[in-house]
Amino acid sequence: MSIWKKSFLYMLLSVAAFIMFFPILYAFLISFMQGGEVLQGKIIPSDFSFTNYESAVQKVPLLRYLWNSFVVSTLIMVGQVLFCCLAAFAFTFIQFKGRNVLFLIFISTMMIPWEATMVPNFQTVRALGWTDTYLGLSVPFFAMAFGTFLLRQQFKTIPMEMYEATQVAGVNRFQFLFKVVLPVSKTSLVTLAIYCFLSAWNMYLWPLLVTNDERMRTVQIGLKQMQSQELATEWGVVMAGVVMVILPTLILLFLGQKRLQEGLTRGAVK
Amino acid sequence: MNAIEVQSLKKAYNAETTILKDMDFTVKEGEFFAIVGPSGCGKSTLLRIIAGLEQVTDGTLIMNGQDATYRRPDERNISMVFQNYALFPHMTVAQNITFGLHVKKISKEEQKKRCMEAAELLGLQHLLERKPRELSGGQRQRVALGRAIASQAPICLMDEPLSNLDAKLRSKMRSEVRQIQRRLGMTMIYVTHDQIEAMTMADRMMVLNGGDIQQVGEPLHVYNHPENKFVATFIGSPPMNMIEATWHQQMLQITDEWQLKAVRTGQEKLYVGVRPEHIMHASGGKPSFIGKVEHVEILGTETLIMFSINGEQWIAKWAGQWNFEAGEMLPLKVDIEHLHLFDFETEKRVETAEVLMMEALV
Amino acid sequence: MIAGKAQGQLKIKARRSMPSFVEGLLYLLPSILLFSVFLFYPMLKTIYLSFFLTDAQGNAELFVGLEHYSNLLQSTAFRTSMKATLLFVLYTVPAGIILALFLALLANQKLKGIGFFRTIFSSTMGMSVAASSVIWLFMYNPAIGLGNMMMKTFGMSEMQWLLSPDTALISVAISTIWMNTGFSFMILLGGLHNIDSHLYESGKIAGVSDFYTLRKITLPLLSPTLLFIVTVSLINSFQTFGQIDILTKGGPMESTNVIVYSIYKDAFVNFNIGSASAQAVLLFAFILIVTILQFKWGEKRVHYQ
Numbered sequence: 001m002s003i004w005k006k007s008f009l010y011m012l013l014s015v016a017a018f019i020m021f022f023p024i025l026y027a028f029l030i031s032f033m034q035g036g037e038v039l040q041g042k043i044i045p046s047d048f049s050f051t052n053y054e055s056a057v058q059k060v061p062l063l064r065y066l067w068n069s070f071v072v073s074t075l076i077m078v079g080q081v082l083f084c085c086l087a088a089f090a091f092t093f094i095q096f097k098g099r100n101v102l103f104l105i106f107i108s109t110m111m112i113p114w115e116a117t118m119v120p121n122f123q124t125v126r127a128l129g130w131t132d133t134y135l136g137l138s139v140p141f142f143a144m145a146f147g148t149f150l151l152r153q154q155f156k157t158i159p160m161e162m163y164e165a166t167q168v169a170g171v172n173r174f175q176f177l178f179k180v181v182l183p184v185s186k187t188s189l190v191t192l193a194i195y196c197f198l199s200a201w202n203m204y205l206w207p208l209l210v211t212n213d214e215r216m217r218t219v220q221i222g223l224k225q226m227q228s229q230e231l232a233t234e235w236g237v238v239m240a241g242v243v244m245v246i247l248p249t250l251i252l253l254f255l256g257q258k259r260l261q262e263g264l265t266r267g268a269v270k
Numbered sequence: 271m272n273a274i275e276v277q278s279l280k281k282a283y284n285a286e287t288t289i290l291k292d293m294d295f296t297v298k299e300g301e302f303f304a305i306v307g308p309s310g311c312g313k314s315t316l317l318r319i320i321a322g323l324e325q326v327t328d329g330t331l332i333m334n335g336q337d338a339t340y341r342r343p344d345e346r347n348i349s350m351v352f353q354n355y356a357l358f359p360h361m362t363v364a365q366n367i368t369f370g371l372h373v374k375k376i377s378k379e380e381q382k383k384r385c386m387e388a389a390e391l392l393g394l395q396h397l398l399e400r401k402p403r404e405l406s407g408g409q410r411q412r413v414a415l416g417r418a419i420a421s422q423a424p425i426c427l428m429d430e431p432l433s434n435l436d437a438k439l440r441s442k443m444r445s446e447v448r449q450i451q452r453r454l455g456m457t458m459i460y461v462t463h464d465q466i467e468a469m470t471m472a473d474r475m476m477v478l479n480g481g482d483i484q485q486v487g488e489p490l491h492v493y494n495h496p497e498n499k500f501v502a503t504f505i506g507s508p509p510m511n512m513i514e515a516t517w518h519q520q521m522l523q524i525t526d527e528w529q530l531k532a533v534r535t536g537q538e539k540l541y542v543g544v545r546p547e548h549i550m551h552a553s554g555g556k557p558s559f560i561g562k563v564e565h566v567e568i569l570g571t572e573t574l575i576m577f578s579i580n581g582e583q584w585i586a587k588w589a590g591q592w593n594f595e596a597g598e599m600l601p602l603k604v605d606i607e608h609l610h611l612f613d614f615e616t617e618k619r620v621e622t623a624e625v626l627m628m629e630a631l632v
Numbered sequence: 633m634i635a636g637k638a639q640g641q642l643k644i645k646a647r648r649s650m651p652s653f654v655e656g657l658l659y660l661l662p663s664i665l666l667f668s669v670f671l672f673y674p675m676l677k678t679i680y681l682s683f684f685l686t687d688a689q690g691n692a693e694l695f696v697g698l699e700h701y702s703n704l705l706q707s708t709a710f711r712t713s714m715k716a717t718l719l720f721v722l723y724t725v726p727a728g729i730i731l732a733l734f735l736a737l738l739a740n741q742k743l744k745g746i747g748f749f750r751t752i753f754s755s756t757m758g759m760s761v762a763a764s765s766v767i768w769l770f771m772y773n774p775a776i777g778l779g780n781m782m783m784k785t786f787g788m789s790e791m792q793w794l795l796s797p798d799t800a801l802i803s804v805a806i807s808t809i810w811m812n813t814g815f816s817f818m819i820l821l822g823g824l825h826n827i828d829s830h831l832y833e834s835g836k837i838a839g840v841s842d843f844y845t846l847r848k849i850t851l852p853l854l855s856p857t858l859l860f861i862v863t864v865s866l867i868n869s870f871q872t873f874g875q876i877d878i879l880t881k882g883g884p885m886e887s888t889n890v891i892v893y894s895i896y897k898d899a900f901v902n903f904n905i906g907s908a909s910a911q912a913v914l915l916f917a918f919i920l921i922v923t924i925l926q927f928k929w930g931e932k933r934v935h936y937q
Contacts (some may be wrong), residue, residue: 220762
């Protein structure tokens, strides 16, 4: 590659990176500004003090929201990965009549927009007495066609001979799943787990419907509340809230970026 | 005593596709039994039925004197080595070798002892803590063998275990596998498409084609007395040369100049086969026929001469180094006792003495 | 003797593990159960409710047949909502994918420090809709936001962004494109990685231009990934909710009242659950048709390696 082409590429990359990352950076900068600075339209805060963060935590129970989101996301992640593992395992290593039909039904659930089911789901959760509970926030999402599909693609790369070798050795199917299939598929499992956690963390409409209790709100709803309530003029505080909300997922994303990219593509294409 | 008895075993996936037709054979204890045939002949299916990985459609399978037709694989007291080795990538060599022993309630110390013994036998001692991906092809092969050895199952099943190795390593492993089998006294059932493996390793071999047993016997017997045309051409490399011959009065006429005196005549034609090493130069004597050289491959210790006879391409294999030009006419000779005759309809072997007068060439 | 043998077989058969059908279903049971309760049943219930007038709790009270549907198709509000949805899809999907593809091609170069750029480009995947929307809400603020600050810098007149019916939908679309780029970028970059580098090398040996390589090698081989991301983007775009709720609440003058927001408002604000259900059914039908068309159309144009 010539030096010209290289510098041109670097320039293009830098400009694109700046534009793409700017809103995040901007939020970060605003989160350190006092009211007056924001209104003057400044870009760089005069000093980096954490007063906005302190008031964000004091004015709304942001830590409580963060904790709720963490619990719900973890529950959904564990549930989804577990259910997807079991289903994908059956679709790969157990031969039975009607398996292909069942698999098609599983896949076709991806076509049903979740919003089309939200009214009856809301009624169901209310009837179960699950409003304002972690169960109501998480259980409806445990089954997931995309994850099942993704893991099935991975499991299919495990040679059938490995399963047969365990049969000859007398290791049963359930042990085969835990001793061989899951360890071998570690990368895909981590990918799926990260993806599930991110999606769950970022859920918006469902928590909005099933939480009324202040103490059960997730962080996304808290953010909306924070922005729409009395804090509307105190942009610095709102942005401090935003930064606290996005930090966990951004860190998770930066750590798992490479894995996520490889794992998701494998499921998407092959 | 018989380690395995297979009685009128059938396997069919549906009415149209029969994989194995009515098989009967036995494998003796401590025997190296090779099952050989072209791809799609059903040899792997047969092995997987013996392993219990697939169910029979009909028939009985007796192992160590007990009916094992419907037993689970782990109840059959077997070990199995797969073509791609089936090593677990997340386990070390040692863990791979001892895989499954815990199910059989074998103590940790005993597991370790067996692992060490197997590793020593295979020269894997220094690799026990490695993962499969850090091993070469030959080493992986050995680990797979190690698992079979450590299980101490009396019967070991192997499905083309050497086919993923390069030629040099393969011949080394051939003798290694053979030695280990002898030393441990295992009963070995060895599936391969490579007739050289079957010839060099087996005590007895079984040739399969199209789901049917073609011949069972000691390798040399099979080589020297092939039961039918398929076995004759499948076993041996280069393969046996084959040509059609017709009856002409009291003669069996192979080519215009190559005619043999017959003791009986028939309506049908016959197939005549000659192994490449039995075609000789007719130096001085009367040639059986003249071949027109098409191509010569000089391999160092031996020479392959491709020539045409009545439009068929034949191959002769001579010791030493010979060079001929393409188009050269070669006088060639075949002794009558080296001819193999096969019925034209059934393709079954016909004893030469029943058809030809043995003493004279015409 | 024969009887004994038969008995032995029976015993062995009985002792064998459970039939694989039962075992398979056992593994699938958790998923099937949840799909039934939270997907199939509610979908059917939605269809059922769409034929009824309901009370505020969502209990069916009066069968009205297709009335909700005919009302919807005649109402200007619903037509505005459909128009907003379609325009929104049109604004976000092609532009979003082209942007993501551009970034992915850029980040697929073998350069020092490329990992840093990849991380930056995929960063919006870690941004929640709520957080992103709050940031964009601020940027669109006519008085103090960055949008008008830039307009001023470039000497253009200030805009009302989210507050004007003319620009609100486009403004929401721009922020949505930004939010979705991370995910699309990541999938497309993965797709580019999967293309065998020998294919590029043979292009290099043939001495073809970069653009030719892109057109004749990269894009055709990337087509399965592209098909996937187009499908996912389309479906996501039809289901947009969070950014609307935070940025515009469907306004101004219903100009951003996309279908999911309309369903939400009918069901949980106006308590007109029958009508909301009818809209949900139409949304489902719409997505189904688009997906099927897309696969029919796409399969022919996609090259699998």
